[in-house]
Amino acid sequence: MxxxxxxxxxxxxxxxxxxSTFRDSNGLWENHDIMEVASPEGWQNNPALVLDFYNKRRAQLKEVKxxxxxxxxxxxxxxxxxxxxxxxxxxxxxxxxxxxxxxxxGELVKVRGEFSENESMYWEDDIYIGDKNNKGEQLRPDIVWFGEAxxxxxxxxxxxxxxxxxxxxxxxxxxxxxxxxxxxxxxxxxxxxxxxxxxxxxxxxxxxxxxxxxxxxxxxxxxxxxx
Missing domain, CATH: 3.40.50.1220 (TPP-binding domain)
Structure with missing residues (x-):
């Protein structure tokens, strides 16, 4: 055995x-305040910024091995x-x-509805405001943000x-x-x-x-x- x-x-x-490692010594992640792009509050304040941030991270996966x-x-x-x-x-x-x-x-190549944390799906493309699941919920990255379980x-x-x-x-x-x-x-x-x-x-x-x-x-x- x-x-x-x-x-x-x-x-x-x-x-x-x-x-790049999760965040630099100055506390920024890819030049963003971590709470702007990796927290429920950041999502509520500016979902377009959050989606753009993770779209870039997802695109980077295609350039690395x-x-x-x-x-x-x-x-x-x-x-x-x-x-x-x-x-x-x-x-x-x-x-x-x-x-x-x-x-x-969580995973960059998965998304979920913003209120359906247990229903993720595979997703390699960019996510935009207006992209929704079959319940009509806005899609978000299937990432565990600060403050989430x-x-x-x-x-x-x-x-x-x-x-x-x-x-x-x-x-x-x-x-x-x-x-x-x-x-x-x-x-x-x-x-x-x-x-x-x-x-x-x-x-x-x-x-x-x-x-x-x-x-x-x-x-x-x-x-x-x-x-």
């Missing part, structure tokens, strides 16, 4: 593909049962070929409880509820943490190995260790 690996990925996972780190996670599936739990909204894990992916914060967390918790190995990549684990997931792993589960600028997550009882490097380089090292 294959051992289970849970891989928690954040913005640093996609950085080598050319997708999975990096070596994504490929290694696919290769690990030959030896392990790999479950990706990602905070990213891009589709690079899917395009690389991983088979078990849980998006905590994270329904996928209920699926993530039992996955963490059953894993044999944890790999954390490119996330500071500062945003809840994702930040609390590590505390559901058994205390004897080894944890690998890959990030060029690792945050302090040393309050875990687990054996922790920190690799202060890019996702692809760190994963190459872990892949060799696990063989």
């Amino acid at each position: 294959k051992k289970k690996i849970v891989v928690l990925t954040g913005a640093g996972m996609s950085a080598e593909s050319g997708i 999975p990096n070596r780190g994504h490929e290694i996670l696919v290769e690990l599936e030959q030896q392990f049962e790999v479950q990706i739990i990602t905070q990213n909204v891009d589709n690079l894990h899917e395009r690389a070929g991983n088979t078990n992916i849980l998006h905590l914060h 994270v329904p996928a967390i209920d699926k993530a918790i039992p996955i963490m409880q059953q894993t044999d190995i944890v790999i954390i990549i490119g996330t500071s684990l500062q945003v809840y509820p994702a930040a609390g997931l590590m505390h559901y792993a058994k205390s004897n589960v080894p944890v690998y943490y890959i990030d060029p600028n690792p945050a302090s997550i040393y309050d875990l009882p687990n054996q922790l190995e920190v690799l202060a490097m890019s996702a692809s380089v760190g994963l190459e090292k872990i892949q060799l260790q696990l063989q």
